[in-house]
Amino acid sequence: MNPIFKILKALNSDQAPWQISLAVIFGMVVGLLPFFNLTTLFFIFLVFIINVNVGIFILSASLFAIVGFILDPVLSKIGYLVLTFDPLIPLWTAIYNIPYMKWTAFNNTVTMGALLVSLILAFPMFVILNKLIEKYREKIAWFFNKYPILKSLKIFTIYEKTIGKD
Amino acid sequence: MKIFRLWGLILFLVLLAVFFVFFKFFFDGLVKIAIEKGGSVALQRPVEIKDFKSNLLSFEFAIDKLQIADDDDPMKNVVSIDKIQFNMNQQKLLAWKKYHIENMLFENISFFTKREKPAKIKKAEKKETVAKKEEKKLDFESFTQKLNIPTAKQILQKEQLKTIQVAKESEQQLKQIKEKWEKIAKEDFPKEKQGIKQLQKEIKQLEKEAKKLKKPQDYKKFAEKVKKIKKEIDQKIKRIKQLKKELEQDKKVVTSVYPKIKQASKEDLQKLKQKYSLGLEGGLNLAETIFGKEIKGYLEKAIEYYKIASPYLKRGEEKQKEIEEKKFRMAGKYVEFKEYHPYPDYVVQNAKLSLNAFDSKISGNLKDYSDNQKIYGKPLKISFNSQNGKMFKTFDLNSVFDRTTNTAKDNINLKITELKAKDYDIQNYIKFTNNKINVIGNIKILNEKDLKGYLKLVFSNTTPVVLKQDNAGKILKKLFSDINKFYVGVDLGGEINSPDIKIKSDLDEMLSKRLRGMVKEKVAKLNADLQKTIDSQKQKYLKEFEKYQKDFKKYESYISNYESQYKKLLKEATKKLGTKKYEKQIKEKLKEKLKFNF
Numbered sequence: 001m002n003p004i005f006k007i008l009k010a011l012n013s014d015q016a017p018w019q020i021s022l023a024v025i026f027g028m029v030v031g032l033l034p035f036f037n038l039t040t041l042f043f044i045f046l047v048f049i050i051n052v053n054v055g056i057f058i059l060s061a062s063l064f065a066i067v068g069f070i071l072d073p074v075l076s077k078i079g080y081l082v083l084t085f086d087p088l089i090p091l092w093t094a095i096y097n098i099p100y101m102k103w104t105a106f107n108n109t110v111t112m113g114a115l116l117v118s119l120i121l122a123f124p125m126f127v128i129l130n131k132l133i134e135k136y137r138e139k140i141a142w143f144f145n146k147y148p149i150l151k152s153l154k155i156f157t158i159y160e161k162t163i164g165k166d
Numbered sequence: 167m168k169i170f171r172l173w174g175l176i177l178f179l180v181l182l183a184v185f186f187v188f189f190k191f192f193f194d195g196l197v198k199i200a201i202e203k204g205g206s207v208a209l210q211r212p213v214e215i216k217d218f219k220s221n222l223l224s225f226e227f228a229i230d231k232l233q234i235a236d237d238d239d240p241m242k243n244v245v246s247i248d249k250i251q252f253n254m255n256q257q258k259l260l261a262w263k264k265y266h267i268e269n270m271l272f273e274n275i276s277f278f279t280k281r282e283k284p285a286k287i288k289k290a291e292k293k294e295t296v297a298k299k300e301e302k303k304l305d306f307e308s309f310t311q312k313l314n315i316p317t318a319k320q321i322l323q324k325e326q327l328k329t330i331q332v333a334k335e336s337e338q339q340l341k342q343i344k345e346k347w348e349k350i351a352k353e354d355f356p357k358e359k360q361g362i363k364q365l366q367k368e369i370k371q372l373e374k375e376a377k378k379l380k381k382p383q384d385y386k387k388f389a390e391k392v393k394k395i396k397k398e399i400d401q402k403i404k405r406i407k408q409l410k411k412e413l414e415q416d417k418k419v420v421t422s423v424y425p426k427i428k429q430a431s432k433e434d435l436q437k438l439k440q441k442y443s444l445g446l447e448g449g450l451n452l453a454e455t456i457f458g459k460e461i462k463g464y465l466e467k468a469i470e471y472y473k474i475a476s477p478y479l480k481r482g483e484e485k486q487k488e489i490e491e492k493k494f495r496m497a498g499k500y501v502e503f504k505e506y507h508p509y510p511d512y513v514v515q516n517a518k519l520s521l522n523a524f525d526s527k528i529s530g531n532l533k534d535y536s537d538n539q540k541i542y543g544k545p546l547k548i549s550f551n552s553q554n555g556k557m558f559k560t561f562d563l564n565s566v567f568d569r570t571t572n573t574a575k576d577n578i579n580l581k582i583t584e585l586k587a588k589d590y591d592i593q594n595y596i597k598f599t600n601n602k603i604n605v606i607g608n609i610k611i612l613n614e615k616d617l618k619g620y621l622k623l624v625f626s627n628t629t630p631v632v633l634k635q636d637n638a639g640k641i642l643k644k645l646f647s648d649i650n651k652f653y654v655g656v657d658l659g660g661e662i663n664s665p666d667i668k669i670k671s672d673l674d675e676m677l678s679k680r681l682r683g684m685v686k687e688k689v690a691k692l693n694a695d696l697q698k699t700i701d702s703q704k705q706k707y708l709k710e711f712e713k714y715q716k717d718f719k720k721y722e723s724y725i726s727n728y729e730s731q732y733k734k735l736l737k738e739a740t741k742k743l744g745t746k747k748y749e750k751q752i753k754e755k756l757k758e759k760l761k762f763n764f
Binding site: 034044045047048049050051072075076079080083084089092093096097099100102103105107108109110111113 | 168169170171174175177178181260261262263498499500501502503504505506507
């Protein structure tokens with residue numbers, strides 16, 4: 001129940017929808033990446049300095065780690081196709097020859113596949129999630145305000161304030 | 167709503183610092199586990215280290231007491247190294263992920279040492295052992311039997327002589343001939359004698375009758391009698407001639423047996439000499455029996471280590487190929503791109519080695535190890551050199567593992583002088599002590615496959631000590647006395663996966679020569695005995711033959727005598743009883759009678 005409760009709490013908090021959506025997206029990127037490397041560290045760094053929901057990021061990363069584990073062969077195949085795609089080889093070669101870039105493991109087939117898939121999905125997911133969170137907040141706030149028992153759980157107080165302002 | 171949070175940056179840095187402290191705290195332990203696990207998998211035998219220490223600021227690392235256990239004996243290490251120390255080039259590692267070791271130290275490398283605690287040998291780690299070849303053993307029984315040459319009497323008891331066989335085959339025929347002539351001599355010859363006397367009598371009688379001839383009718387009767395007696399003599403002569411012919415034929419038969427017996431006895435002697443005096447051909451193959459197992463064992467071990475190590479000499483070259491060939495698995499694979507400034511991933515520029523071998527410390531040097539020699543441009547060189555060791559005068563091992571071109575060329579040179587070797591024994595019968603060996607060898611491996619080389623161990627100062635005083639021991643003592651210098655050579659060929667190891671030595675040749683000398687006397691005596699025994703057999707038959715010859719001569723003289731007597735009788739009969747003479751005599755008598763009547 002704890003993760004769901006955390007999600008509900010985040011969804012009904014006073015955080016802006018982009019903070020939750022971006023946390024999910026960062027979680028997706030980190031979760032899909034196969035192992036710890038400079039790329040992972042870079043996204044974790046982003047999570048810390050950008051004002052996103054850390055709880056949602058952790059949940060998202062855990063969930064996508066499972067997805068990544070299942071999709072590993074597919075991601076590896078995609079990564080391989082991209083890394084061995086002739087027109088892109090000069091680009092990869094140039095990156096490969098930049099100091100410290102080898103520690104990003106960009107030339108790893110799963111890392112490249114996961115990064116590519118998550119970056120492609122990032123923007124549409126961001127838009128969709130934002131919309132969904134907004135819709136959710138509108139409908140659920142009305143519903144929870146209607147019943148005093150649910151209201152007494154106090155998980156929607158912050159949002160209530162936000163709604164109240166409107 | 168703020169987009170960035172300052173406290174997040176601080177928290178990130180704090181967490182990063184905590185992570186590094188944690189990493190530093192556990193790093194050494196984790197690396198220790200990684201070395202042990204990875205090493206055990208790679209080498210297929212338990213690998214243990216006592217301690218791993220690192221300094222992440224200076225990039226210095228140290229491994230304490232590395233032990234690689236023998237998978238057959240948990241209380242033995244195949245290799246153990248007291249200390250390994252190295253420092254890595256930080257810039258190359260951090261910026262380019264290149265493991266470049268400038269200086270390395272391997273202290274006290276030892277082989278086949280005893281362990282303090284038994285190694286945990288997992289069943290899976292244990293390699294499938296090929297069915298052990300049956301250990302070569304000297305067959306001392308047959309060895310001594312070779313020197314226990316039987317006597318001529320013993321040989322003749324179990325061997326079939328052709329001389330006897332030939333004699334027995336002719337025996338029946340000779341017997342028939344003998345009986346036939348004995349019968350003739352007994353029955354016919356007296357008759358002939360009697361017959362001659364009778365004929366002589368008859369001729370004399372007719373001579374008397376001839377003087378009394380008066381009438382033509384008497385003459386006619388006389389002439390008929392003369393004719394008859396002449397005919398009779400003629401028949402006798404013919405009969406004698408026939409006997410003579412038969413005697414000649416039988417003589418021929420008997421005479422033909424003689425050379426047959428002579429030839430058979432010659433063949434018998436030759437055959438038996440060959441059978442009982444040349445049993446030492448082929449030698450004893452002692453060198454292979456004594457040293458073969460050990461030398462082959464060392465060479466096979468060296469080849470096994472070479473096979474384990476050689477992939478690391480060109481791992482960098484094969485990285486790209488690997489990604490295309492291997493299937494996709496968890497954690498993916500790395501696609502390698504062209505480097506603007508190519509450099510191998512792993513390099514050890516210089517390593518100092520100290521080796522514990524032959525109860526001495528041998529210092530060595532490893533130069534220019536890299537996982538891609540084509541890029542690095544230098545071959546790997548490993549050398550060990552030492553002088554005046556506890557067990558040798560000089561030790562030089564120089565090897566070059568060259569992968570700088572498409573043809574992999576490896577060359578190993580070994581030279582050890584005055585190596586005090588352990589005692590070698592042959593099945594507790596004889597022991598070689600005080601061995602001093604000069605070893606010289608060269609092994610070349612082309613393309614990590616084709617093997618060619620030699621190893622020569624020259625033993626000097628060796629003292630053979632006989633341990634058992636039985637029959638074989640006594641023979642061995644005599645055989646090995648004064649042998650204190652010999653060589654054992656090893657020819658190496660074939661392929662790395664199926665090496666062809668041949669062992670040769672002048673020891674076998676020397677021993678064979680000595681053995682031949684030892685048995686020469688015995689063989690000479692045997693030959694003389696055989697000659698004597700076979701000759702006595704031959705003589706027995708030849709005496710018989712001589713008797714035949716003698717008899718034949720006797721028969722021959724009888725027959726000749728009878729023939730000449732018959733011929734003489736015929737002549738006499740013709741001369742004395744010539745019918746014309748008596749015809750004339752009658753005619754004259756008749757004329758005189760007619761004169762008286764007229």
